[in-house]
Amino acid sequence: MRKKFLPLSFIIVLAFLTVCFSNAASDQALETPSPAVSSDSVLHLIPEETLGIIYCPNAIELDHKINTLFTDLSPQSGSPEILAQMLASALGANFESLADFEAIGLDLNRDFAIFFTRLKPLQLSAVIHLKDTEMVKQVIETETGGSAPTPYKNAAYWSENGDGNSFAILDDILIFSQQRTVCENVIDTRNGTIQAIIEHPAYQSFLTDMFGGTDQLGVCFDLEATTTAFGDSLEEGLKSMTDSLKNNSGTVGLVIGDLFEEILRDRTAFIKQLQSVNARLQMEGTDVQITPSLEFKTDSEFVNAIQAVSDELTHLADLPNRATMNAAFQGSSKLQTEMSTSWLDFTPKRIRDTQEKRDRLLEQVKDFYESLADRWSVSASFGDGTLANFLSIYDLKDEQGAKTYMDEVFLEKLNYKDAYAGPSTMHNGVEIKSYIFPNPNEVFGVTSSDPFDQMPPEWHWYYAFSEGRLLFATGTHPQLIQASLDRSTGNSEKFSEHPSYQKLTGKLGTDNNVLLAISPITAFKSILPVVEQVDPNSAAMIQMFSGVFMNLPENYSIGFSAKAGDNSIDTKLLLTLGDLKPLFQGFGMMFGM
Structure with missing residues (x-):
């Protein structure tokens, strides 16, 4: 009996998950050159009418990279054989390792691909090289109950039960599909009567990047074809696919289906502007780099939100040396407004769903952001509560306009009835002004019975103008702005002096629209004492975790860039x-992994 594996539906979702949070690109389209695909690649057999592909240049190499990663991180966990499970699910096979596939005559030291011809219901196919054609033929004959192959043009294919799983062998390549018509289309593609996927514009940029780099795995979906397949109602089609994931794909499908449902909320208009999405994977030791990309239609309304980048992101190096997150951005005032008000997505549903309130806030801040330049930086850290403290540094194109807004208009426009101007302080000859917001629990919808009611009694916003910049911070003390002023005079450690900085900027570059660095260890160290205050009964467990975390270096282990x-x-x-x-x-030993 065959061993059952989780369906590959979740791979489709992961392709969406990596890309659905971006907004736009420039509006100048250039013709993409055809990728330099090797003459013996399986890609030459995949029909162009394909909704998506998963492509691997060398399965043995990728499997070695994955197993080395897991062994290095947690020797007791063993080799996960993730790639073998993916192939087993695609081929409906009862195999647990790549060695099992090689034992029946497959050649995994060359490229292979899984491609999708329908998403509802999910229908997938695979093309993979062979090293022992006769042995594979014997396996196929056994699988199909000894049925005779069906001739088609100058080739033939086998099918289970007439129209079930189908197989074909063209030269030294095996084609497997859940539809016999796909085998026929592959034969037509080999004969040249159907174009191959390498000629399709939606895949050319992706394949050029795959063959021009050292990536070990790639995923690409033709969203234009996918949305067309859903017909007039993209919303209904996406909902149907999400429901299918949640109801028919086990626990993993249920979890990812819920995430998919949340991410796609109110984003179908954006998805309609996309031509394709793709993501590539590169592993080197314990470093993992994922490279998602969105390709927009040439007439997309979203292409102007991000502007052309300069040589370097402003003030990134000048952010705090120790923080949970440091980030730098470059884009239009529209992008600034959208990002700076994105916190509304994380507010209670009763606040988030009040469209009138959201529209009013966007209108209120529009004029202010028009006075700012197109570059800004942000740092986030945790203090003595669950509310993060933020430092933002903005370049200014209209300093007087920004000053007038902050000093005279800001509080009135904010329409927060209990807010008032707080005391100002001087630091390094710069005046730091403030606004005070009593009872932030009311703003964030936290009740007194909430176990995580660790909001400060007052929420302070601080701002200062220095050297053509606006410094803006939240918290209960102006320390973030004071430290920023100290860094500008060389009296405090900068982000650029952190050991992680050179590696991040070397791998991700600084000629981006976005560069973001996250230190998960700093976040854990900062938040654990707060959690201990929230739930004293868990103090013993918190202290155990603290012992694991406290000796770890506070490196910026997660980096993200967008260009x-x-x-x-x-x-x-x-x-x-x-x-x-x-x-x-540590976790492996504690939980016996």
Whole structure:
């Protein structure tokens, strides 16, 4: 009996998850050159009418990278055989390792691909090289009950029960599909009567990047074709696919289906502007880099939100040396407004769903952001409560306009009845002004019975103008702005002096629209004491976790960048998992992994 594996539906969702949070790109389209695909690649057999593909240049190499990563991070966990499970699910096979596939004659030391011809219901196919054609034929004959192959043009294919799982062998390549018509289309593609996927514009940029780099795995979906397949109602189609994931794909599908449902909320208009989405994976030791990209249609209304980048992001190096997150941005005032008000998405539903309130806030801040330049930086850290403290540094194009707004208009426009101007202080010859917001629990919808009611009694916003910049901070003390002023005079450590900085900027670059660095260890160290205050009964467990975390270096182990391209947004996610190695090993020993 065949061993059942989780369906590959979740791979489709992951492709969406990596890209659905971006907004736009530049509006100048250039013709993409055809990718330099090797003559023996399986890609030459995949029909162009394909909704999506998962492509791997070398399965043995990828499997080695994955197993090495897991072994390095947690030796006791063993080899996960993730790639073998993916192939087993695609081929409906009862195999647990790549060695099992090689034993029946497959050649995994060359490229292979899984491609999708329908998403509802999910129908997938695979093309993979062979090293022993006769042995594979015997396996196929056994699987199909000894049925005779069906001739088709100058080739033939086998099918289970007439129209079930189908197989074909063209030269030294095996084609497997859940539809016999796909085998026929592959044969037509080999004969040249149907174009191959390498000629399709939606995949050319992706394949050019795959063959021009050292990525070990890639996923690409033709969203234009996918949305067309859903017909007139994209919303209904996406909902149907989400429901299918949640109801028919086990626990993993249920969890991812819930995430998919949340991410796609109110984003179908954006999805309609996309031509394709893709993501590539590169692993080197314990470093994992994922490179998602969005390709927009040439007539997309979203392409102007991000502007062309300069040589370097402003003030990134000048952010705090120790923080939970440091980030720098470059884009239009519209993008600034959207990002600076994105916190509304995390407010209670009764606040988030009040469209009138959201529209009013956007209108109130529009004029203010028009006075700012197109570059700004942000740092986030935790103090003595669950509310994060933020420092923002904005370049100014209209300093007087920004001053007038902050000093005279801001409080009135905010329409917060209990807020008032607080005391000002001087630091390094710069005046730091403030606004005070009593009872932030009311703003964030936290009740007195909430176990995480750790909001300060007052929420303070501080701001100062210095050297053509606006410094803006939240918290209960102007320390973030004071430290920023000290860094500008060389009296405090900068982010650029942190050991992680050179690696992050070297891997991700600084010629981006967005660069973001996160220190998960700093976040854990900062938040654990707060959690202990919230729930004293868990003090013993918190102290145990603290013992694991406190000796770990506060590196920026997660990096993210985004850059506007030619009608595209190209992003990178860098995970330096080696920084967390003691953590993986500690949890592995505690939970017997």
